[in-house]
Amino acid sequence: MPLHRIVFYSSNETKLTSSSMRDFVRDVLDNCARLEAISGLTGALLFNERFFLQVMEGDKVAISEQMWKISQDERHSLMVILAAGAIPRRAFLTWTVGYAGRSPELDKLYLSYGPAPKFDPTRMTAASAVDLVQDFIKAEHGQMVKHAEPMALHPD
Numbered sequence: 001m002p003l004h005r006i007v008f009y010s011s012n013e014t015k016l017t018s019s020s021m022r023d024f025v026r027d028v029l030d031n032c033a034r035l036e037a038i039s040g041l042t043g044a045l046l047f048n049e050r051f052f053l054q055v056m057e058g059d060k061v062a063i064s065e066q067m068w069k070i071s072q073d074e075r076h077s078l079m080v081i082l083a084a085g086a087i088p089r090r091a092f093l094t095w096t097v098g099y100a101g102r103s104p105e106l107d108k109l110y111l112s113y114g115p116a117p118k119f120d121p122t123r124m125t126a127a128s129a130v131d132l133v134q135d136f137i138k139a140e141h142g143q144m145v146k147h148a149e150p151m152a153l154h155p156d
């Protein structure tokens with residue numbers, strides 16, 4: 001089974017408060033952990049008040065099925081696919097959902113991947129979006145970062 005990856009961004013239609021944000025992170029992460037166990041999909045989702053940026057990796061049929069579901073979710077709109085295709089190996093071994101807020105460290109990170117010191121996936125290439133998400137996870141200075149428990153991936 002060749003591995004595939006999709007990278008997309010969309011507009012956040014939710015009104016973010018700290019409790020709605022907690023609920024959102026918990027809800028999506030629970031779904032993602034379930035999905036990882038069932039179909040071996042892994043990835044990451046970063047969001048702020050304006051945007052979502054998601055990377056999803058695994059089997060192309062499982063990715064497509066999930067994309068149909070996500071596209072019907074009313075918490076966002078205007079999905080734009082930055083890239084979709086085969087990859088030699090995963091960049092994400094589990095699921096992470098994180099709030100891409102502002103801080104001096106995070107602003108520096110955004111500036112290294114885009115023209116302005118803010119989280120704006122509309123101005124990034126797919127490659128820089130994936131690198132940004134990986135750096136964000138590594139640095140762990142994002143707020144509201146939650147990782148799903150790593151689970152055994154399906155052998156096939």
Ligand SMILES: Cc1cc2nc3c(=O)[nH]c(=O)nc-3n(C[C@H](O)[C@H](O)[C@H](O)COP(=O)(O)O)c2cc1C
Pocket residue numbers: 010028031032035045052054056066069070071073075076
């Ligand atoms: C931007 C965005 C990205 C999402 N990404 C995922 C995801 O990767 N995996 C997932 O299971 N749910 C994700 N969700 C939630 C799904 O849209 C949906 O609520 C979930 O698949 C529930 O499926 P169910 O109806 O089968 O329970 C996302 C929602 C949003 C708004």
